[in-house]
Amino acid sequence: MSIQESLITYPKRLTLAQTPTPLQKLSRVTTALQGPTIWVKRDDLTGSLLSGNKVRKLEFTLAQAQEEGANVLITCGGLQSNHCRATALLGAQLGLKVHLVLRGEPDSVADGNLLLDQLAGAEISTYRPGYYANNLEQLLQETAEQYRAKGLKPFVIPTGASDDIGVWGYVNACKELRRDFELHNIQPSHIVVATGSGGTQAGLTAGAFLYQLGAAVVGMAVCDDEHYFQTKVMHDLSGWKKRYGLDIDLAVLDIQVNDNYIGPGYAKADKAVFDCIQWLAREEGLVLDPVYTGKAFYGLVSDIKAGKYNHCSDVVFVHTGGIFGVFPQRDQFFQQ
Ligand SMILES: *Cc1c(COP(=O)(O)O)cnc(C)c1O
Secondary structure (H helix, E strand, O other), rough: OOOOHOOOOOOOOOOOOOOOOEEEEEEHHHHHHHOOEEEEEEHOOOOOOOOOOOHHHHHHHEEEEHHHOOOOOOOOOEEEHHHHHHHHHHHHOOOEEEEEEEOOOOOOOOOHHHHHHHHOOOOOEEEEEHHHHHHHHHHHHHHHOHHHHHHEEEOOOHHHHHOOOHHHHHHHHHHHHHHHHHHHHOOOOOEEEEOOHHHHHHHHHHHHHHOOOOEEEEEOOOOHHHHHHHHHHHHHHHHHHHHHOOOOOOOHOOOOOEOOOOOOOOOOHHHHHHHHHHEEEEEEEHOOOOOOHHHHHHHHHHHHHHHOOOOOOOOEEEOOOHHOHHHHHHOOOOOO
């Protein structure tokens, strides 16, 4: 155990994700780009229905919910939220009621993640985006109050489970990455990941330090700008440090955000991103989503082409899942 590692003691965790996930080399794409060797951490394989990064965080979040005796999980996100889908399914798995507070107006026929939320029996409340944005905290508290009034014990999980508890998910994943690097005998210079609510980046950034990965963590913003995520990631890390009484100097952590590839906005991508998703599927049999991973990977590819990784031998892209977000955007593929 390194000195850094001895700074942390993990809290309770439920075993919910299929881990360790593989680290795989993208040979044809690496050859095509003539840049660093690109490796993919297959966190899309954390489960078939639980696919993606959220289940790693929820292993810690739901352990806490159980410890507090909660019987209702309340969380929030967009209509196609991967986090809400994972929570809905895990709630069903653990015998907990789930209530989702969703942003947007649903189509008459549910698709993608929303369909799975419904199958899992989650209670769903939807709100117009403007109203949701201005009143989210109040909506969550009111929803929790409804359950308290019925004598139940609600547990509110913030957007993406990105908070002081959720940070542990990707701190823990860094232990796996260290083993992956040893196994493949590589020393990657960068770990690239899509950033949406910041918790994955926060965990990876702290974990890379604690497990001495020697790689810079780069968050590819998919919605808000660099300033927003610098603040959000530090906020989650500060809460984490305080809650668990950790003796870590957060000032030594290098929070790197790239906000050049947000495109038109959250869940909206340019044609170039859809083309990149199609290209990777054909080259490597790997499918990304247009909301998170497709945008982030397109950004990585663009930066490699621009020479930003010229002096790097290996980079790791974390595939954070999102497969069900492909289907609701089916019309955007194959456009001329
Ligand atoms: C939520 C999500 C992300 C972003 O993770 P955050 O911790 O919210 O920043 C990336 N990829 C996918 C597929 C996601 O669902």
